[in-house]
Amino acid sequence: MKKIFVLAFSLFLLQMSKGQLTINFVMSATPPSAITSWNDKKEVLSLFVSPAQGIQLTYKIKTEIKLSDGTVIGRTDLARAATYTAASTNTVYYAGDVIPLENMIFTGKYKTGLERTGKLLSDNYQLCVSLVRPTDYSPVADEKCRSFYLASLQLPILIKPSNEEVLDAAVANQVIIFRWSPVVPRQTLPVRYRLNVMEVLDHQSAMQAFRSNQPLLSTEIRGTTQYNWQVQGIINCCSTPLPGDTIIVPIQSASPATLAAGSFKKYVWTIQTLDQQGRALGDGNINGDGVSEPAIFYVSKHSK
Amino acid sequence: MRKKNQSLVLLMLLSTMASAQTTAPKIKVSGTMGVNYEGYGLNRNPAGWTGFSQRKPWNQVRFNFQPTITTPKWSLPFNFNFATTPTNAFGPFANIGKQNIGQYISNPMNNFAVNPTYKWAEIQLGTQYLNYSNLSTGDIGIFGAGVDLKPGKFRVKFFKGISQQGINFFSGGPNGSYKRKNWMAQLGVEREGKYELSFNFAKGKDDVNSITSPPPGLKAQEGFTLSMVTKINFTKGWYMNVEGAQSLYTKDLAQPLTNLIKSFKPFLEARSSTVKDYAGEGMIGRKSKDFDIGLKVKYLGAGFQTVGYPFLQPDRIDYTVNTRFNAFKNKTNVTASIGQRVNNVSNTSLRAKQFIGNLNWFSQIDDHWSVNINYNNFGFQSNSGINPYGIKNVSNDLGINPTYTWSNEKMIHLLSLSYNYSKYDERDVLTGLITSNNTHTALLTYVPTYLQKDMTPDFTVMYFLNKLPGFKTTLLTLSSGLSMPAAKKKLQLRGQLQYTFSKNNSFTGNNNFIASCSIDCKMNKKLTWTNYLATNYFKYGNEIIPNGANYLESNFRTGLQYRFGK
Numbered sequence: 001m002k003k004i005f006v007l008a009f010s011l012f013l014l015q016m017s018k019g020q021l022t023i024n025f026v027m028s029a030t031p032p033s034a035i036t037s038w039n040d041k042k043e044v045l046s047l048f049v050s051p052a053q054g055i056q057l058t059y060k061i062k063t064e065i066k067l068s069d070g071t072v073i074g075r076t077d078l079a080r081a082a083t084y085t086a087a088s089t090n091t092v093y094y095a096g097d098v099i100p101l102e103n104m105i106f107t108g109k110y111k112t113g114l115e116r117t118g119k120l121l122s123d124n125y126q127l128c129v130s131l132v133r134p135t136d137y138s139p140v141a142d143e144k145c146r147s148f149y150l151a152s153l154q155l156p157i158l159i160k161p162s163n164e165e166v167l168d169a170a171v172a173n174q175v176i177i178f179r180w181s182p183v184v185p186r187q188t189l190p191v192r193y194r195l196n197v198m199e200v201l202d203h204q205s206a207m208q209a210f211r212s213n214q215p216l217l218s219t220e221i222r223g224t225t226q227y228n229w230q231v232q233g234i235i236n237c238c239s240t241p242l243p244g245d246t247i248i249v250p251i252q253s254a255s256p257a258t259l260a261a262g263s264f265k266k267y268v269w270t271i272q273t274l275d276q277q278g279r280a281l282g283d284g285n286i287n288g289d290g291v292s293e294p295a296i297f298y299v300s301k302h303s304k
Numbered sequence: 305m306r307k308k309n310q311s312l313v314l315l316m317l318l319s320t321m322a323s324a325q326t327t328a329p330k331i332k333v334s335g336t337m338g339v340n341y342e343g344y345g346l347n348r349n350p351a352g353w354t355g356f357s358q359r360k361p362w363n364q365v366r367f368n369f370q371p372t373i374t375t376p377k378w379s380l381p382f383n384f385n386f387a388t389t390p391t392n393a394f395g396p397f398a399n400i401g402k403q404n405i406g407q408y409i410s411n412p413m414n415n416f417a418v419n420p421t422y423k424w425a426e427i428q429l430g431t432q433y434l435n436y437s438n439l440s441t442g443d444i445g446i447f448g449a450g451v452d453l454k455p456g457k458f459r460v461k462f463f464k465g466i467s468q469q470g471i472n473f474f475s476g477g478p479n480g481s482y483k484r485k486n487w488m489a490q491l492g493v494e495r496e497g498k499y500e501l502s503f504n505f506a507k508g509k510d511d512v513n514s515i516t517s518p519p520p521g522l523k524a525q526e527g528f529t530l531s532m533v534t535k536i537n538f539t540k541g542w543y544m545n546v547e548g549a550q551s552l553y554t555k556d557l558a559q560p561l562t563n564l565i566k567s568f569k570p571f572l573e574a575r576s577s578t579v580k581d582y583a584g585e586g587m588i589g590r591k592s593k594d595f596d597i598g599l600k601v602k603y604l605g606a607g608f609q610t611v612g613y614p615f616l617q618p619d620r621i622d623y624t625v626n627t628r629f630n631a632f633k634n635k636t637n638v639t640a641s642i643g644q645r646v647n648n649v650s651n652t653s654l655r656a657k658q659f660i661g662n663l664n665w666f667s668q669i670d671d672h673w674s675v676n677i678n679y680n681n682f683g684f685q686s687n688s689g690i691n692p693y694g695i696k697n698v699s700n701d702l703g704i705n706p707t708y709t710w711s712n713e714k715m716i717h718l719l720s721l722s723y724n725y726s727k728y729d730e731r732d733v734l735t736g737l738i739t740s741n742n743t744h745t746a747l748l749t750y751v752p753t754y755l756q757k758d759m760t761p762d763f764t765v766m767y768f769l770n771k772l773p774g775f776k777t778t779l780l781t782l783s784s785g786l787s788m789p790a791a792k793k794k795l796q797l798r799g800q801l802q803y804t805f806s807k808n809n810s811f812t813g814n815n816n817f818i819a820s821c822s823i824d825c826k827m828n829k830k831l832t833w834t835n836y837l838a839t840n841y842f843k844y845g846n847e848i849i850p851n852g853a854n855y856l857e858s859n860f861r862t863g864l865q866y867r868f869g870k
Binding site: 033034036037039040100101102104105113115116117118119121122149151152154155157159160162168170171173174175177179181182184185186196198201203204205207208210211212213214215216217218224225226228230232233234236270288289291292293294 | 619
């Protein structure tokens, strides 16, 4: 009887010690695929640790990233993980604390992929978090898991006018059709595409013009990936051939290299992709401004 | 006004200096310099209506000073281009008001560069847009100093400077940025037109302490890229270009150092936000007078990022075959390309494929007739992911353009008809329904050229129809231009009138009238005065509220351009 009592009391203590802290966490179901950027975004993950009830307790955050079949592909290296002291009030941790990449161990292709790209492969995952003692890694809080889906976001690709395309001034002075691919994957809410066109002045490179000139066109398009720009004279290229000029008919057969100096105008255009709130979409690209790789087009009518 | 007067005085002073210099027999001055003013006006009616936005700065003055002073041993080219009003829309300078001197100099709208050259040695000072290779650096302007040395077959390049200034962010003000210091280097051998082997290095690092108020979401970054370029030109026009590159890029310098990712010391020490990936590009082909063919392949790994090409979209592979040939005694010219671009290469479930196909066929049938046919196809397709259907967008363009010319003793006539049919299909990823956006464009051009007179008129009529479910746009444009010399050919006059009627669905039509003229005056052998004036009046029908809204846009440019040398 005494043994049974001791055993029951031990189990009770064990249960008590395991449950000394309670945790809860919220996580975005579709966080950015660039796991390296999670730390910047508090909305991705928040872990709440309840206050300790009058006891001195230290703990480490144990995190595991699993595939939907339960295979662990990444976990915290507990030996190197930071040690925290339980506070008397609620404590909130974010992605940088819960998934400290410098202390995470990933396996196989996930490790390689993360090193190369800062992203995990597109798939369904589970993030499981618990708190453990720093000494023997025994749990001090129940494990909590959340599922999430990662999909690498791909900004639009400019389709028309294609890069370095030469447009016939007779048409381009009236209307120019712009087309681009949609953002992939399709977002839950419709995205806002901002189409910008800048003139490249004689002494400028295309990138210089893109970064410094006021857009001749800056308009927002929702729900479609084509825009017909009624130019209304702002391009006004090469209206009349001068005597001695050779008229290239049609200009489509010309390449930028065959255009004589002064017989054409050069433009750079791009799409900036924004979410419903006007924030730039992007997935860890250098600029983080949702701007697709710009393309150049020429407007010309004749060469010398 | 005071600024403009100063500019004119400066211009005259420099032209006097230049004239004096040209008298010295061993010193030559070539190149140009000038000043341009551009004014923009916009009147919108009724008052308070904001349906049309300003498209140019109200006032802008641009200066260019690009003389090259040459002696038997030295060459000293200047490249100064600068403007008075910042107009940046993207990047750190967007919305900037007053700039300090450092910001003004490094603003991409301004260029201050001097490149003194002695035989094979060039010193690069000021703002330089240096293109070392397609995968290392080439898209950014850096203000700094460096060298480009070409002793014999050896190539040594180095440049160090600042690509962006530290600009504090504040709401409603500039976008802001960390100060970024860059350096780049190239070591190689080259025999022009025969071969090239070079190693390129490009580094950029943000100064974490350069600003007190960083832009939201923007982290201090660091990147290093190493690439190797090989170019070989074989006999009979065959060529091969190959470049392989590796990049290390730290997306957040605030993240701790790590041993889990291999560093590349002393160039970059890895942090937990560092990614390391590869890229490669290869071209092989043959060029000749009547026949070109080439194969091009480009791969950019998902984590490949370089400070030298900040807008490069990674995670893709594309390959294209291009050809060009002339036939029938050069009376037929064909250019074509076919290829595919795969995006999201690393992401098998959302891999997107883009088909690219272009064909342009031009034939001069006889002395009177020529015809051009062009066809473009761009198809974009991605897997469905979590949606029932994948994205599928297909763009098809077919253009046919016959031209007829005839002449007599007094005139040459040119009549050209251009018809283009453009179809753009978009599939909805939830319903699978395909929306077709169809566009027809027809353009008729007539250009009579008088053989015994100097005037050259032209006339065009254009019809444009764009239809998609629930929406239809029609445009009809009539346009005519005239150019002619005057005042003993010292003046070159050009004028153009254009009227466009446009209509959306069943709304009443919009009317647009555009008039423009340019007057170029050759004041003497070296000085040219150019002027341009355009006005654009647009009146809406009842498609927007308030009905009948209209605007008058005007654009005026005037400039003096001086040419150095004889």
